[in-house]
Amino acid sequence: MISAPASIGAPVSAVDTPALLIDLDALERNIRRMQARVDGTKVRLRPHSKTHKSTAIAHMQIAAGAVGMCCQKVSEAEIMVDGGVRDVFISNEVVGDAKIERVAALACRAKVSVCIDHMDNARALAGAAQKFGATIHTLVELNVGANRCGVETAADVAVLAQAIAKRPPLRFAGIQAYQGAAQHVRAHAERRAAIEAAVAKVKEALAALERGGLACEVVAGAGTGSFEFEIMSSVYNELQVGSYVFMDADYRRNLDRDGKPVSEFDNALFILTTVMSSPVPQRAVVDAGLKALSVDSGMPRVVGHENVTYARASDEHGRLDIAEGGRPFGVGEKIRLVPGHCDPTVNLHDWFVGIRNGRVESLWPVSARGAVF
């Protein structure tokens, strides 16, 4: 693990670069605002730790009212539990003997839920749970349009749920119905239509479970792009939103009902970067490239500079293009970037540098960085 790029109390200008900055005021506002969306409703908030991979931020979300955390990998869930989170949902299929044994072991010391979309997987999980004397909560994943994992039909859900219910070390907990493909659809009406279609499919599955006499405690789903529709659905009762804590350049391209860029949550995450070369007035080169930010969802946005675009990322360089009217940069100047996609960007760093009023207030490790297993 690389040493931290700053000291607590130092001015932001002294932070070494490239570094992952958190605007702590914005982070706290985002956490409060999302929690306020569900307070007083029947919907629970279970934020996704794959975004921040930080036990410190997880505990802020739980203190605000979240019921526990979502994780996407077994090793991520282990780190959250080791860090004091008591209720984790691995919103993903867990496949392979080594991982399944780790889930069963983890379920001895926390409430652990996982997704299932295949009968063989139910058998393997039940065997491991029995071996460890643990209960594993399971949600049957239903494909509601993301076309990734998940069974295809309501009848498939019912068959798998019945099979789970007959294996006592497993507990049938509900349905996972995340519509990942809806999250970055720009038009508000199209996102709503995608979630309405998902809701219709979930209702079919609920009816099939009811015909079989099975109660469905949890219907889980939603992301930062769609959660308002899941809240209104009267079907979903657990949100697994992640990106709202930080936001990113890509989510900002979504439009609200008035056709304006979404604005409910603030950008709380930035890459601080240094201009390392400024050879001609039209070009500057910064020290944050592919190993400091992820470009899978587009280039980062340059904060506070008109007519300047981050045009190209190579491994350790970013090229800024300065158009007519843009101010040239001095070598050594530090600037902020809003990453295109927050989750994989965070995963590149070892440290969050929390800032407030121009000073470093916290240094948090990215606890589950690299937790790919």
Added chain:
Amino acid sequence: MISAPASIGAPVSAVDTPALLIDLDALERNIRRMQARVDGTKVRLRPHSKTHKSTAIAHMQIAAGAVGMCCQKVSEAEIMVDGGVRDVFISNEVVGDAKIERVAALACRAKVSVCIDHMDNARALAGAAQKFGATIHTLVELNVGANRCGVETAADVAVLAQAIAKRPPLRFAGIQAYQGAAQHVRAHAERRAAIEAAVAKVKEALAALERGGLACEVVAGAGTGSFEFEIMSSVYNELQVGSYVFMDADYRRNLDRDGKPVSEFDNALFILTTVMSSPVPQRAVVDAGLKALSVDSGMPRVVGHENVTYARASDEHGRLDIAEGGRPFGVGEKIRLVPGHCDPTVNLHDWFVGIRNGRVESLWPVSARGAVF
């Protein structure tokens, strides 16, 4: 740091996924072949550690004949020196007081070279070198077509070199002339033309230095896509190739002089991944997504399966599309991917799993993973 995904001696089938596999036979062949290209010539090999970030692999390259290592970041150079490398060239501008002091400190215990493209930077480096009583070797970076860092003209090189020569704690060592934009140009003749243009510009700079009475010891550059032309140039005398040790899907798209995909080096790096869901015959989902492989240079290639493409990466999922004639996958099946771009893919992982004859032979940490400073 995440625990290793395998035990030494275990069969490859027991490696947990996603994991970074090295075919050790292929790695050793690639190291031998590149060294053989320069043995008996006046060209030295200084491979780039930004590709593998591994002190173990650096020492294999040095044992084969490399004169030292290139690094791209100060923290990467520190890790190489701490790991026993005695001669490092940071092939990049080092900007900012904190980093410059670290370079000067490092130069007390190893031979350290850096790039310069600005007079202020020369002053700052000289000041730090004096403070630490160290000598810092410096190469003036010349823009030979990559349009990133580097001064623009031969006259600029001469002016900066003279300024360096007048500051004794700095030593003028030569010219950095890396043509990064040529590396992934597909046609052999176009890559050759790009390097010929770079060579012409370097010759102008050498003439300008000679007119000023300055000797130029090193002309450094070349990557895996172009090194054959720099070797033939009679101007370049130090190669900073990196990717040849592993190769990747993107470099394989380059064509040789016969118009065929380049074949001098073998794919030595793979992502081992598990099929975690196989919901319909046309689709399978693997456990390696954006946090296990970099897609900046295109999707990974699926090894050994006809009519199967890795079609889409989300954070922790990869979607395989199985076309007509492709065999469906079973849940739990493990397959290999060739990453699109090796350098940023390696940087996502904590461990290299070295394999030979179907068994795990070595577990090497990715020593400089996350060394972004």
